[in-house]
Amino acid sequence: DTAVSQTPKYLVTQMGNDKSIKCEQNLGHDTMYWYKQDSKKFLKIMFSYNNKELIINETVPNRFSPKSPDKAHLNLHINSLELGDSAVYFCASSQDDGRSRETQYFGPGTRLLVL
Amino acid sequence: AQSVTQLGSHVSVSEGALVLLRCNYSSSVPPYLFWYVQYPNQGLQLLLKYTSAATLVKGINGFEAEFKKSETSFHLTKPSAHMSDAAEYFCAVSEGFQKLVFGTGTRLLVSP
Numbered sequence: 514d515t516a517v518s519q520t521p522k523y524l525v526t527q528m529g530n531d532k533s534i535k536c537e538q539n540l541g542h543d544t545m546y547w548y549k550q551d552s553k554k555f556l557k558i559m560f561s562y563n564n565k566e567l568i569i570n571e572t573v574p575n576r577f578s579p580k581s582p583d584k585a586h587l588n589l590h591i592n593s594l595e596l597g598d599s600a601v602y603f604c605a606s607s608q609d610d611g612r613s614r615e616t617q618y619f620g621p622g623t624r625l626l627v628l
Numbered sequence: 629a630q631s632v633t634q635l636g637s638h639v640s641v642s643e644g645a646l647v648l649l650r651c652n653y654s655s656s657v658p659p660y661l662f663w664y665v666q667y668p669n670q671g672l673q674l675l676l677k678y679t680s681a682a683t684l685v686k687g688i689n690g691f692e693a694e695f696k697k698s699e700t701s702f703h704l705t706k707p708s709a710h711m712s713d714a715a716e717y718f719c720a721v722s723e724g725f726q727k728l729v730f731g732t733g734t735r736l737l738v739s740p
Contacts, residue, residue, distance in 0.1 A: 554666075554733045555733070556733075561727070569727055603671055616677060617728060618674075619673070621670055621671045622671050
């Protein structure tokens with residue numbers, strides 16, 4: 514059973530397009546995250562949601578809009594894609610009360626290539 | 629703000645040799661520290677974590693790490709490397725409120 518799943522696994526698209534990445538977790542966790550891993554493997558948090566409420570919003574362009582329809586899902590929509598958006602995007606989840614620091618479980622990643 | 633420094637973007641060892649991956653952290657509060665492993669084209673998997681209990685933490689696949697407050701370090705070790713250990717290893721510190729700050733990663737290469 515996959516704990517944290519993401520779709521699609523690969524995404525190749527043209528500059529200026531709009532695309533979405535979906536994430537689902539079946540662990541019953543309250544908190545979900547989006548991370549971006551660049552070409553040098555550096556991982557940085559973008560957003561986190563706790564029970565569908567936005568908790569962390571790093572300095573990410575507003576072309577990126579997360580949406581959490583329920584606590585098991587956190588989707589990422591990207592408008593007007595740019596070359597610099599090419600990266601691997603990881604979804605993660607954890608069981609948190611908003612203050613504790615529990616283990617985060619990562620999905621397999623979505624490899625986005627913008628041409 | 630908390631930060632993590634991983635010394636050495638690449639570490640090469642022979643199969644059977646000791647593995648030592650270095651991690652130093654900066655934190656204004658008692659830290660929670662993590663080591664994650666990433667195999668090629670896969671997501672991150674937790675190896676072990678320190679949460680202010682025992683300073684020597686044992687993880688999966690024979691890895692362990694020791695928290696040394698005086699040195700602000702959390703180095704990862706394994707007595708004997710296997711070929712299957714070849715991967716990217718990330719040290720991370722928790723800032724609380726669910727925010728993980730990652731180091732830049734160390735690629736472990738294992739030669740026969």
